[in-house]
Amino acid sequence: MARGKKGRAVSGWLIVDKPAGITSTAVVNKVKWALAAQKAGHAGTLDPAATGVLAVALGEATKTVPHITDALKCYRFMVRFGAATTTDDAEGDVIATAATRPTDDALRAALGAFRGQIEQVPPQFSAVKVDGERAYDLAREGERLDLAPRPLWVDSLELIERPDPDHALLEMVCGKGGYVRSIARDLGAALGCLGHVLWLRREWSGPFHAEDGITMEMIDQLAQSPELDTHLKPLEIALDDLPQVTATPEGAARIKNGNPGMVIASGIEWGTEVWASHQGRAIAIGRYQAGELHPSRVFN
Structure with a gap:
Protein backbone atom coordinates (compact mmCIF):
# COMPACT_ATOMS: atom_id res chain seq x y z
CA MET A 1 0.00 0.00 0.00
CA ALA A 2 1.33 3.45 -0.93
CA ARG A 3 2.19 5.63 2.03
CA GLY A 4 0.20 8.88 2.17
CA LYS A 5 1.90 12.24 2.40
CA LYS A 6 2.25 13.73 5.86
CA GLY A 7 0.59 17.05 6.56
CA ARG A 8 -2.13 19.16 5.00
CA ALA A 9 -2.57 19.79 1.30
CA VAL A 10 -2.40 23.55 1.85
CA SER A 11 -1.51 25.74 -1.12
CA GLY A 12 -0.60 29.41 -1.39
CA TRP A 13 2.11 31.90 -0.48
CA LEU A 14 3.21 33.04 2.96
CA ILE A 15 5.29 36.21 2.83
CA VAL A 16 7.84 36.33 5.62
CA ASP A 17 9.80 39.37 6.76
CA LYS A 18 12.99 37.43 7.46
CA PRO A 19 15.14 38.59 10.35
CA ALA A 20 18.93 38.47 10.37
CA GLY A 21 20.66 35.42 11.77
CA ILE A 22 18.57 32.67 10.19
CA THR A 23 18.90 30.83 6.88
CA SER A 24 16.22 30.84 4.21
CA THR A 25 15.96 27.07 4.53
CA ALA A 26 15.28 27.37 8.26
CA VAL A 27 12.47 29.85 7.54
CA VAL A 28 10.89 27.44 5.06
CA ASN A 29 11.11 24.58 7.53
CA LYS A 30 9.48 26.70 10.26
CA VAL A 31 6.65 27.75 7.94
CA LYS A 32 6.09 24.18 6.79
CA TRP A 33 5.87 23.02 10.41
CA ALA A 34 3.65 25.92 11.50
CA LEU A 35 1.12 25.23 8.74
CA ALA A 36 1.51 21.44 8.91
CA ALA A 37 2.00 21.63 5.14
CA GLN A 38 2.94 18.72 2.91
CA LYS A 39 5.24 20.76 0.69
CA ALA A 40 7.05 24.09 0.87
CA GLY A 41 9.83 26.00 -0.86
CA HIS A 42 11.05 29.58 -1.30
CA ALA A 43 11.50 31.94 -4.22
CA GLY A 44 15.01 33.33 -3.91
CA THR A 45 17.55 32.77 -1.14
CA LEU A 46 18.52 35.49 1.29
CA ASP A 47 21.87 35.30 3.08
CA PRO A 48 21.56 34.56 6.82
CA ALA A 49 22.64 38.12 7.68
CA ALA A 50 20.10 39.67 5.26
CA THR A 51 16.56 40.69 6.16
CA GLY A 52 13.36 41.34 4.25
CA VAL A 53 10.88 39.60 2.05
CA LEU A 54 11.20 35.84 1.70
CA ALA A 55 8.29 34.41 -0.26
CA VAL A 56 7.47 30.87 0.88
CA ALA A 57 5.44 28.75 -1.53
CA LEU A 58 3.23 25.98 -0.20
CA GLY A 59 1.71 23.00 -2.00
CA GLU A 60 0.67 23.76 -5.56
CA ALA A 61 2.15 27.26 -5.31
CA THR A 62 5.62 25.68 -5.53
CA LYS A 63 4.87 25.19 -9.23
CA THR A 64 4.77 28.99 -9.65
CA VAL A 65 8.14 29.65 -7.96
CA PRO A 66 10.00 30.27 -11.27
CA HIS A 67 7.69 33.21 -12.01
CA ILE A 68 8.79 34.90 -8.76
CA THR A 69 12.48 34.06 -9.05
CA ASP A 70 12.47 35.54 -12.56
CA ALA A 71 10.75 38.76 -11.38
CA LEU A 72 12.53 42.00 -10.49
CA LYS A 73 13.62 42.46 -6.87
CA CYS A 74 14.46 45.54 -4.82
CA TYR A 75 17.30 45.70 -2.28
CA ARG A 76 18.38 48.44 0.11
CA PHE A 77 21.87 48.05 1.49
CA MET A 78 24.53 49.97 3.33
CA VAL A 79 28.03 49.93 1.85
CA ARG A 80 30.98 50.53 4.13
CA PHE A 81 33.97 52.02 2.32
CA GLY A 82 37.60 51.53 3.27
CA ALA A 83 37.84 47.76 3.69
CA ALA A 84 37.49 44.56 1.67
CA THR A 85 36.47 41.36 3.47
CA THR A 86 36.64 37.65 2.73
CA THR A 87 32.85 37.44 2.42
CA ASP A 88 32.23 40.88 0.88
CA ASP A 89 30.08 41.71 3.91
CA ALA A 90 30.56 42.53 7.57
CA GLU A 91 30.59 38.83 8.54
CA GLY A 92 34.02 38.23 7.01
CA ASP A 93 37.59 39.03 7.95
CA VAL A 94 39.16 42.24 6.65
CA ILE A 95 41.74 41.42 3.97
CA ALA A 96 42.63 44.92 2.72
CA THR A 97 42.06 48.55 3.70
CA ALA A 98 42.17 51.92 1.96
CA ALA A 99 42.30 55.45 3.34
CA THR A 100 40.59 57.24 0.44
CA ARG A 101 36.86 57.95 0.37
CA PRO A 102 34.77 58.93 -2.67
CA THR A 103 32.88 62.18 -2.97
CA ASP A 104 29.13 62.00 -3.51
CA ASP A 105 29.59 63.10 -7.13
CA ALA A 106 32.22 60.43 -7.77
CA LEU A 107 30.00 57.80 -6.19
CA ARG A 108 26.98 58.76 -8.30
CA ALA A 109 29.10 58.77 -11.44
CA ALA A 110 30.49 55.31 -10.67
CA LEU A 111 27.03 53.80 -10.26
CA GLY A 112 26.35 54.16 -13.99
CA ALA A 113 28.70 51.28 -14.82
CA PHE A 114 26.57 48.97 -12.68
CA ARG A 115 23.24 49.63 -14.43
CA GLY A 116 21.73 47.73 -17.34
CA GLN A 117 23.12 44.38 -18.48
CA ILE A 118 26.29 43.75 -16.51
CA GLU A 119 28.60 40.85 -15.67
CA GLN A 120 29.38 40.14 -12.04
CA VAL A 121 31.58 37.59 -10.30
CA PRO A 122 29.83 35.92 -7.34
CA PRO A 123 31.39 36.27 -3.90
CA GLN A 124 33.85 33.61 -2.79
CA PHE A 125 31.36 32.73 -0.05
CA SER A 126 28.31 31.99 -2.20
CA ALA A 127 26.08 29.04 -3.09
CA VAL A 128 27.55 28.76 -6.60
CA LYS A 129 28.57 25.20 -7.38
CA VAL A 130 32.19 24.42 -8.34
CA ASP A 131 32.77 20.84 -9.50
CA GLY A 132 29.67 19.77 -7.60
CA GLU A 133 30.57 21.56 -4.37
CA ARG A 134 29.27 24.85 -2.97
CA ALA A 135 31.70 27.73 -3.23
CA TYR A 136 31.23 28.65 0.43
CA ASP A 137 32.30 25.16 1.53
CA LEU A 138 35.50 25.40 -0.52
CA ALA A 139 36.12 28.98 0.66
CA ARG A 140 35.82 27.90 4.30
CA GLU A 141 38.60 25.40 3.63
CA GLY A 142 40.83 28.28 2.52
CA GLU A 143 40.61 27.64 -1.21
CA ARG A 144 40.69 30.71 -3.46
CA LEU A 145 38.20 30.19 -6.27
CA ASP A 146 38.27 31.47 -9.83
CA LEU A 147 34.52 32.00 -10.28
CA ALA A 148 33.16 32.80 -13.72
CA PRO A 149 31.25 36.07 -14.18
CA ARG A 150 27.50 35.83 -14.56
CA PRO A 151 25.06 38.12 -16.38
CA LEU A 152 22.76 40.33 -14.32
CA TRP A 153 20.14 42.87 -15.34
CA VAL A 154 20.24 45.92 -13.06
CA ASP A 155 17.11 47.96 -13.64
CA SER A 156 18.20 50.77 -11.33
CA LEU A 157 20.93 51.55 -8.79
CA GLU A 158 20.71 54.79 -6.83
CA LEU A 159 22.38 56.56 -3.93
CA ILE A 160 19.70 57.11 -1.27
CA GLU A 161 21.72 58.58 1.58
CA ARG A 162 25.32 59.37 2.53
CA PRO A 163 25.33 59.43 6.36
CA ASP A 164 29.10 59.97 6.51
CA PRO A 165 32.20 59.53 4.29
CA ASP A 166 32.54 55.87 5.31
CA HIS A 167 29.02 54.78 4.38
CA ALA A 168 26.51 54.96 1.54
CA LEU A 169 22.91 53.72 1.50
CA LEU A 170 22.04 52.35 -1.94
CA GLU A 171 18.90 50.92 -3.53
CA MET A 172 19.05 48.43 -6.39
CA VAL A 173 16.31 46.87 -8.51
CA CYS A 174 17.60 43.87 -10.42
CA GLY A 175 16.73 40.55 -12.02
CA LYS A 176 17.43 37.08 -10.69
CA GLY A 177 20.86 35.84 -9.72
CA GLY A 178 22.22 39.12 -8.44
CA TYR A 179 24.70 39.38 -5.57
CA VAL A 180 24.47 42.66 -3.69
CA ARG A 181 27.78 41.81 -2.00
CA SER A 182 29.45 41.73 -5.42
CA ILE A 183 28.03 45.17 -6.23
CA ALA A 184 29.52 46.62 -3.03
CA ARG A 185 32.86 44.90 -3.62
CA ASP A 186 33.14 45.98 -7.26
CA LEU A 187 31.91 49.50 -6.58
CA GLY A 188 34.56 49.94 -3.88
CA ALA A 189 37.22 48.63 -6.24
CA ALA A 190 36.09 50.96 -9.03
CA LEU A 191 36.27 53.94 -6.68
CA GLY A 192 39.68 52.89 -5.38
CA CYS A 193 38.49 52.84 -1.78
CA LEU A 194 37.38 49.18 -1.37
CA GLY A 195 34.02 48.30 0.14
CA HIS A 196 31.69 45.69 1.55
CA VAL A 197 28.04 45.33 2.59
CA LEU A 198 27.29 46.36 6.16
CA TRP A 199 23.64 45.31 6.04
CA LEU A 200 21.13 44.25 3.39
CA ARG A 201 17.35 44.20 3.16
CA ARG A 202 15.12 42.91 0.33
CA GLU A 203 12.25 45.38 0.14
CA TRP A 204 10.19 43.54 -2.46
CA SER A 205 10.30 40.59 -4.82
CA GLY A 206 7.84 40.63 -7.73
CA PRO A 207 4.37 41.19 -6.20
CA PHE A 208 5.51 40.55 -2.62
CA HIS A 209 6.58 43.34 -0.23
CA ALA A 210 8.40 43.04 3.09
CA GLU A 211 5.97 45.47 4.72
CA ASP A 212 3.19 42.93 4.09
CA GLY A 213 5.24 40.06 5.50
CA ILE A 214 4.63 38.14 8.68
CA THR A 215 7.37 37.99 11.32
CA MET A 216 8.92 34.82 12.68
CA GLU A 217 7.50 35.75 16.09
CA MET A 218 3.97 35.80 14.63
CA ILE A 219 4.57 32.47 12.94
CA ASP A 220 5.52 30.99 16.31
CA GLN A 221 2.48 32.54 17.99
CA LEU A 222 0.00 31.39 15.33
CA ALA A 223 1.58 28.01 14.57
CA GLN A 224 -0.85 25.13 14.03
CA SER A 225 -3.83 27.50 14.26
CA PRO A 226 -6.47 28.45 11.64
CA GLU A 227 -5.51 32.10 12.06
CA LEU A 228 -2.16 31.51 10.37
CA ASP A 229 -4.03 30.36 7.25
CA THR A 230 -5.59 33.83 6.96
CA HIS A 231 -2.12 35.22 6.13
CA LEU A 232 -1.80 33.00 3.05
CA LYS A 233 -1.98 34.61 -0.36
CA PRO A 234 -3.43 32.64 -3.30
CA LEU A 235 -1.03 30.96 -5.71
CA GLU A 236 -2.52 33.03 -8.53
CA ILE A 237 -0.77 36.16 -7.23
CA ALA A 238 2.51 34.77 -8.61
CA LEU A 239 1.00 34.71 -12.10
CA ASP A 240 0.15 38.41 -12.32
CA ASP A 241 2.65 38.98 -15.14
Missing part, protein backbone atom coordinates in the same frame (compact mmCIF):
# COMPACT_ATOMS: atom_id res chain seq x y z
CA LEU A 242 1.03 36.32 -17.36
CA PRO A 243 -2.15 36.83 -19.41
CA GLN A 244 -5.16 34.91 -18.11
CA VAL A 245 -7.48 32.75 -20.19
CA THR A 246 -10.65 30.97 -19.09
CA ALA A 247 -11.09 27.28 -19.75
CA THR A 248 -14.40 25.91 -20.99
CA PRO A 249 -15.85 23.08 -18.88
CA GLU A 250 -14.74 20.53 -21.45
CA GLY A 251 -11.38 22.24 -21.87
CA ALA A 252 -10.81 22.30 -18.11
CA ALA A 253 -11.35 18.53 -17.88
CA ARG A 254 -8.75 17.94 -20.60
CA ILE A 255 -6.25 20.47 -19.23
CA LYS A 256 -6.42 18.98 -15.73
CA ASN A 257 -5.31 15.68 -17.28
CA GLY A 258 -2.36 17.36 -18.96
CA ASN A 259 -3.92 17.56 -22.42
CA PRO A 260 -4.58 20.61 -24.64
CA GLY A 261 -8.00 22.07 -23.92
CA MET A 262 -10.25 24.80 -25.26
CA VAL A 263 -10.04 28.22 -23.59
CA ILE A 264 -11.67 31.60 -24.02
CA ALA A 265 -9.13 34.32 -24.76
CA SER A 266 -9.01 37.78 -26.26
CA GLY A 267 -6.09 39.52 -27.98
CA ILE A 268 -3.54 36.84 -27.12
CA GLU A 269 -1.01 35.84 -29.75
CA TRP A 270 -0.21 32.28 -30.73
CA GLY A 271 2.50 30.77 -28.53
CA THR A 272 2.11 33.22 -25.64
CA GLU A 273 2.63 31.78 -22.16
CA VAL A 274 -0.61 32.17 -20.20
CA TRP A 275 -2.42 30.72 -17.22
CA ALA A 276 -5.88 29.21 -17.36
CA SER A 277 -8.63 29.49 -14.79
CA HIS A 278 -11.82 27.53 -14.26
CA GLN A 279 -14.48 28.53 -11.79
CA GLY A 280 -12.22 31.27 -10.49
CA ARG A 281 -9.19 29.08 -9.74
CA ALA A 282 -5.93 28.54 -11.62
CA ILE A 283 -5.76 25.11 -13.22
CA ALA A 284 -2.63 25.32 -15.39
CA ILE A 285 0.16 27.32 -17.00
CA GLY A 286 0.95 26.73 -20.65
CA ARG A 287 1.10 28.05 -24.20
CA TYR A 288 -1.90 29.46 -26.04
CA GLN A 289 -2.28 27.95 -29.49
CA ALA A 290 -5.29 28.32 -31.77
CA GLY A 291 -7.93 28.53 -29.06
CA GLU A 292 -6.35 25.90 -26.84
CA LEU A 293 -4.05 25.88 -23.84
CA HIS A 294 -1.18 23.42 -24.12
CA PRO A 295 -0.31 22.93 -20.43
CA SER A 296 3.23 22.81 -19.07
CA ARG A 297 2.23 22.97 -15.39
CA VAL A 298 -1.06 21.64 -14.06
CA PHE A 299 -2.44 22.52 -10.62
CA ASN A 300 -4.23 19.83 -8.66
